[in-house]
Amino acid sequence: MKQNGILKDIAQALLQGLWFVFLLFPLLVMKVSVVGGVASVTFRWNNIPLVFVAAVGGSLLWRWALRWNEQKGARDPENSLGVRIQNGVSAFLKQNRLARVVLPLFFIGALLAYPLISGMYHTNVMISALIYVMLALGLNIVVGLGGLLNLGYAAFFAVGAYTYGLLWKHTGPWLAQVGIDPSWLFWISLPLAGFVALLFGVLLSLPVLRLRGDYLAIITLAFGEIFRMVLQNSGDITGGATGISLIPRPWFFGIQLTPHMAAIYIYYITLSLVVFTIFVVRRIENSRVGRALEAMREDEIACEAMGIDLVKNKLITFALGAFWAGVAGVLLAAQTTYINPDSFTLWESIMVLMAVVIGGTGSIPGVIAGTLVLKLLPEYFRALAQYRMLLYGVAMIIVILFKSDGLIPRRRTEYRLEQEGSTSPEGHL
Amino acid sequence: MEYFLKLLLSGTTKGSIYALIALGYTMVYGVIQLINFAHGEIYMIGGFTALIFGGFLYSMGLPAPVVLLISVILAIVYAASFGFTIERIAYRPLRNKPRLSALISAIGISIVLQNFVLLAQTEKYLAYPSYLPDLPFLQPVKQYINATQFIILIVTALIMVFLTMLIKYTRIGKAMRATAQDKDMAQLVGVNINQVISITFIIGSSLAAIGGVLICSYMGQINYYIGFIAGIKAFVAAVLGGIGSIPGAVLGSFVLGWTESFGTGYLSSDYEDAFALLILILILTVKPEGLLGKNQKQKV
Numbered sequence: 048m049k050q051n052g053i054l055k056d057i058a059q060a061l062l063q064g065l066w067f068v069f070l071l072f073p074l075l076v077m078k079v080s081v082v083g084g085v086a087s088v089t090f091r092w093n094n095i096p097l098v099f100v101a102a103v104g105g106s107l108l109w110r111w112a113l114r115w116n117e118q119k120g121a122r123d124p125e126n127s128l129g130v131r132i133q134n135g136v137s138a139f140l141k142q143n144r145l146a147r148v149v150l151p152l153f154f155i156g157a158l159l160a161y162p163l164i165s166g167m168y169h170t171n172v173m174i175s176a177l178i179y180v181m182l183a184l185g186l187n188i189v190v191g192l193g194g195l196l197n198l199g200y201a202a203f204f205a206v207g208a209y210t211y212g213l214l215w216k217h218t219g220p221w222l223a224q225v226g227i228d229p230s231w232l233f234w235i236s237l238p239l240a241g242f243v244a245l246l247f248g249v250l251l252s253l254p255v256l257r258l259r260g261d262y263l264a265i266i267t268l269a270f271g272e273i274f275r276m277v278l279q280n281s282g283d284i285t286g287g288a289t290g291i292s293l294i295p296r297p298w299f300f301g302i303q304l305t306p307h308m309a310a311i312y313i314y315y316i317t318l319s320l321v322v323f324t325i326f327v328v329r330r331i332e333n334s335r336v337g338r339a340l341e342a343m344r345e346d347e348i349a350c351e352a353m354g355i356d357l358v359k360n361k362l363i364t365f366a367l368g369a370f371w372a373g374v375a376g377v378l379l380a381a382q383t384t385y386i387n388p389d390s391f392t393l394w395e396s397i398m399v400l401m402a403v404v405i406g407g408t409g410s411i412p413g414v415i416a417g418t419l420v421l422k423l424l425p426e427y428f429r430a431l432a433q434y435r436m437l438l439y440g441v442a443m444i445i446v447i448l449f450k451s452d453g454l455i456p457r458r459r460t461e462y463r464l465e466q467e468g469s470t471s472p473e474g475h476l
Numbered sequence: 477m478e479y480f481l482k483l484l485l486s487g488t489t490k491g492s493i494y495a496l497i498a499l500g501y502t503m504v505y506g507v508i509q510l511i512n513f514a515h516g517e518i519y520m521i522g523g524f525t526a527l528i529f530g531g532f533l534y535s536m537g538l539p540a541p542v543v544l545l546i547s548v549i550l551a552i553v554y555a556a557s558f559g560f561t562i563e564r565i566a567y568r569p570l571r572n573k574p575r576l577s578a579l580i581s582a583i584g585i586s587i588v589l590q591n592f593v594l595l596a597q598t599e600k601y602l603a604y605p606s607y608l609p610d611l612p613f614l615q616p617v618k619q620y621i622n623a624t625q626f627i628i629l630i631v632t633a634l635i636m637v638f639l640t641m642l643i644k645y646t647r648i649g650k651a652m653r654a655t656a657q658d659k660d661m662a663q664l665v666g667v668n669i670n671q672v673i674s675i676t677f678i679i680g681s682s683l684a685a686i687g688g689v690l691i692c693s694y695m696g697q698i699n700y701y702i703g704f705i706a707g708i709k710a711f712v713a714a715v716l717g718g719i720g721s722i723p724g725a726v727l728g729s730f731v732l733g734w735t736e737s738f739g740t741g742y743l744s745s746d747y748e749d750a751f752a753l754l755i756l757i758l759i760l761t762v763k764p765e766g767l768l769g770k771n772q773k774q775k776v
Contacts, residue, residue, distance in 0.1 A: 069557070276749065437591040
């Protein structure tokens with residue numbers, strides 16, 4: 048019986064292999080080139096066996112994965128690999144006091160020493176990864192907590208970067224004339240950009256309050272793209288497509304830092320802001336507002352019936368998400384010292400969204416892990432660079448199909464009623 | 477006046493181009509309430525397939541009309557196969573999951589297809605040879621409308637009539653309407669909804685392929701990225717007319733085409749793509765159900 052099933056699986060996989068050979072034949076085997084208005088085709092026959100083998104293997108894996116997915120309901124969620132590892136680690140930490148002290152210390156030490164040990168290149172890579180962690184944590188408030196899909200998130204990132212850039216562009220020369228170091232502006236921009244972005248978030252959310260789900264995603268996408276076009280086309284204010292260059296690095300007691308020292312300095316600023324973000328986001332998650340947002344994500348109508356103000360909630364969601372993007376934008380401007388509209392395309396928004404989805408929507412460790420994986424892997428696997436987007440897309444589909452809660456799923460706070468001497472089952476509130 | 481007429485005609489052509497893609501969008505949305513983000517990519521693949529087979533057949537020495545016919549048929553076959561496969565792989569397993577999951581999966585498919593074509597073919601813009609015939613009877617009005625524009629208009633009109641008939645008067649059309657209204661109930665009365673959804677994807681993708689060939693011939697170029705902005709605009713058109721409604725998609729496409737054409741003609745050409753998005757924002761805030769759409773009540 049069982050053997051029969053396997054044979055059937057293989058037969059089906061072979062059929063699907065043939066189907067994919069047929070499907071991908073024109074695009075993968077034939078290669079078109081157009082010279083002087085006449086198209087000609089060259090054949091790459093050696094791709095056929097490749098496609099066939101990959102499709103048969105993929106099909107078998109897929110079948111197995113779908114079956115595994117279907118049985119997920121039957122399995123004990125407490126027994127899955129991820130949860131077991133998490134439980135194992137926490138049990139180990141509980142028992143081993145020394146490890147409980149040493150491990151976090153080692154971790155913190157590694158984070159602090161990273162820019163000192165590694166070179167400037169790696170420090171810069173890490174800084175941009177950390178900036179993305181901030182972005183992703185901010186988007187996680189909108190998507191993970193509020194359940195509102197925002198595809199125009201890069202616009203808030205741009206608002207932050209341009210707040211700093213424009214502030215410098217329009218007041219910097221004057222400040223320098225008066226004798227004040229314009230790199231001071233970084234520290235002014237940091238909170239300012241957050242609040243400007245927050246304002247934009249509120250403005251954006253006003254017209255979209257009535258919308259939900261996919262309409263919301265599309266309208267935010269439209270906002271993001273329009274914002275970028277405005278940046279690109281209002282050249283006299285924003286510098287147009289060429290953007291703003293020579294933005295000063297942050298002020299450090301008036302000392303002119305070498306690029307390497309400046310990178311280390313920005314690394315520490317970014318790291319502390321990321322830690323601050325994590326702290327705030329955690330506090331939000333467990334607050335009254337956070338609970339209300341989660342209720343809204345689960346069911347808008349039921350949530351409204353419980354007396355939660357949906358309009359206020361949506362405003363808060365967008366504003367909070369936008370704030371962090373604005374702050375991250377200032378860091379980006381300070382790190383690269385150069386900004387232009389091309390850094391804030393829709394793909395930027397989608398990249399952040401991918402990080403959130405792959406890592407685990409709503410889960411702070413998941414989002415951080417997802418971002419680090421997405422931003423750091425391509426840096427260290429240069430050979431795969433051209434396949435990067437393809438692999439991201441595939442990863443996104445696979446995660447959403449088979450593990451829709453992400454690589455490190457969110458763990459909900461559980462409350463257990465413990466009644467002494469009673470035999471009643473454990474209550475989950 | 478002449479300038480106005482020119483803008484009107486170019487807007488009409490644009491509108492019928494958007495309509496060809498928007499029809500597929502609206503059909504899929506009407507049946508399974510999914511924004512098929514990958515629809516624009518199917519259209520791009522249709523265009524590429526026709527280019528590839530057209531180039532191959534032309535180099536074999538076949539005459540242009542035969543090349544056109546065979547390459548369009550093959551483009552339709554391949555686009556339909558892609559649509560069918562995508563639905564099976566990425567959308568069917570998510571049918572009973574939250575709608576955002578399917579949307580994210582659709583974005584993933586869109587990224588995968590774009591980058592697949594980028595890697596398998598080329599990242600450069602390719603000139604698109606047109607095999608469409610020249611129509612001599614258009615000679616007197618040729619400063620307003622050329623043969624390609626004329627063919628696009630006719631094909632769009634024919635397809636719209638065909639689709640309306642299909643949905644209204646055939647068995648499969650009835651099954652589609654039933655599936656759109658209530659999937660569970662449709663299944664109870666014996667509609668094979670898997671089959672219906674597959675067929676919807678096949679028809680929608682075929683339309684996208686026809687659109688791809690015509691539009692690329694009109695624009696004269698193709699690139700792996702053309703599907704994205706075309707898809708967004710077609711979606712705007714579909715929403716504008718009321719998503720899920722076939723006459724709505726066509727009406728919305730024409731309104732969008734005219735707005736873009738007059739907007740760029742009289743206001744500013746820097747913001748061509750922004751007009752579509754501005755209209756989208758306006759419509760969604762003022763009348764989310766679209767021009768011809770029905771207002772749907774939210775139920776718990």
